[in-house]
Amino acid sequence: MKLYAPSTIREIKDKYDFRLSKSLGQNFLTDKNIIDKIIEESFIGENDLVIEIGPGIGVLTAEAAEQAGKVIAVEIDKNLIPILKDTLSQYDNVEVVNRDILKSDLNEMIAQSSLINGKSVNSVRIIGNLPYYITTPIIMKILEDGVKADSITIMMQKEVADRIKAEAGKKAYGALSVAVQYYCTVSHVANVPKEVFVPQPKVDSTVIRLDIRKEKPVKLKDEKIFFQCVKAGFGQRRKTMLNSLTGVCGLSKEQVGQVMESIGIDSGRRAETMNIDEFANLANSVYDKIRG
Template sequence: MSKKPVGHKARKRFGQNFLHDQGVIGRIIRAISPKPTQHMVEIGPGLGALTEELLSACDGHLDAVELDRDLVPILRTQFFRYADTFAIHEADALKFDFASLKQDERPLRIVGNLPYNISTPLIFHLLSFNGLIHDMHFMLQKEVVDRLAAGPGDNHYGRLGIMAQYYCRVEPLFIVPPEAFSPAPKVDSAIVRLVPYTEPPIPAKDVRQLQNVVRTAFGQRRKTLRNNLKPLIDAERLQQLGIDPGLRPERLTLAQFVAISDALTDAAANTPPCEPN
C-alpha cells in the first residue's frame, strides 16, 4: 500500500525524493527496531514518513535535522503531540555538531534517507562522531551502498568503503525500488546498517595518517601505488612491507593500508626535529 505525499513539492537542489511506500517503510522500521527510551536521530525527515513510525516506537527522544526550512513548520504541526520528546533542528547535516544532541549516557541511533549529492561527505562527517553512535541506518543510492560494502578487487572499492569499514561493521540490508518514492529516482536505492566498533579490528597508530594514505592512494585510481604514493613513501619501502608497488590501490586490503600508515607514523616519530638556524 502506498500513500503519495502532499503539501510540499520535492526540491531538486536538496535531492529530495520522498518515501511513500508503506510496505517499505514498515520493513525499514523492522530493520531499525527502535525501542522505548532509545535516543533516535533522523537526518532529513522530509514529510515524516519514517518519523511517525519512529516516534511511535521510541517514546524516549527523537531529534530531527532538516535543511529545508519550508518543511520544518509542516513537521512541527504534524507531530505537535510529541512536542516534549520531538526536537527539529533546522540545519545542514554536513555542518551539524551531532555531539550537541548527546544529553546522557544513551548513544545515538541515526536514521536517514540521504540524497546522493551529500551522502559521501555526510558519512565521513558522521564517522568523526562514531564514539557517540550505537548504529546508523541509511537509505542511499544502491551504488553508494555497494561502495560502502565493497572489498579489495571490487570496482566499487575505494576511500569511502575503506574508511567506513575501518570504523564500522557494514551490513547491506535490502534494495528499495524507484517507485517507492515521489518523485521516483532513476536508480535503485538500498538500506545499509553501519555499526561502529568499540575498537577498530585493525587499529592504526594515527588515524589521520591512515586517512591521508587512503586519500592519496586513490587520488588517481588507474595509477599504481608506486605513482600515487610517491609523495609519501617509496617503492622500496612498500616492498619491505610486503606490498607490491605495481598494484593499483583497489587491490590492497584495509590491513595493508594500515601497515603503510603505521610505517609512516613510525618514520615521523623517529625523525629528529630540524635544528633552528
C-alpha cells in the same frame, strides 16, 4: 493518517502550497514495507535517542517515535517545519529542529538529550533518507566527528551503498569503502526501487546499517597517515602504489619502494587490490620511515 500514501503527500502539498525542492534532493518514500524494514533493522529501543536526518513530511519520524524514547528530526528546509509540526503533533517525544546537518554539532545535541523520562539514554540511533548529492559528506562528518552514536541506518543511492560495502578486489572498492569500514561494520538492509518514491528519482536506492565500531579493526600508529595513504592510493587508480605514494609524507620513490618491500607488498600493486589490513601495515611502515 498514512503519511506514506501518495494521496496524503498530495494533500499536504496542496494544503501548505509546498513545492518539492530538486536542489535539496527531496523524494518521499511511499512503501510501508520499506519503512517498517528501516525501523526494524535500526533496532530502536524504548529508551533510545533517534536522530533523523531529513525527515521530509515525517514518514519515518512517526514510525521511529512509536519505538523510541525520543526523536530529534533535523530538517534543513524551513518550509517543511510547519508541516512536520502538523503531521507529528500527536507525538510528544519528537523534537523538530530546522538546521543544516553538516553545520550541526550532533554530540552537543546528544548531550542535551542524555536523559529520557529521567533515565539515561540506552543507545543513539541515526536514521534517514539522505539526499543523493550529499550522502558521503554527511556519513563522513558523523564518523570523523566521533559522534557518540551506536548505529546509522540510512537510505542512499545504490551506487554509493555498493561502494561502501565493497571488498578489496571489487570494481566498486575505493577510498570510501576503506574509510567507512574502518569506522563501522556494514550490513545490507534493503534494496529500494525508484518506483516507490514521490517524485520518482532516476536511480534505485539501498538501505544499509552502519554499526559504529567500539574498537577499530586495525591498530594504527598515526590515523592521519593511514588516510593519506588511502587517499593517495585511490587518487589515480591506474597508478601503482609505488607511484601513488611517492611524495606522501615527503617520501621519495625509492623510500616508498623500501617501505613496501619491508612489509612484503609488491610495489606493482594497485590500491583496489589492498585490503584494510595491508593499508594499515603500509601506513605504520610509512610512520616508522619518516620517524627514522
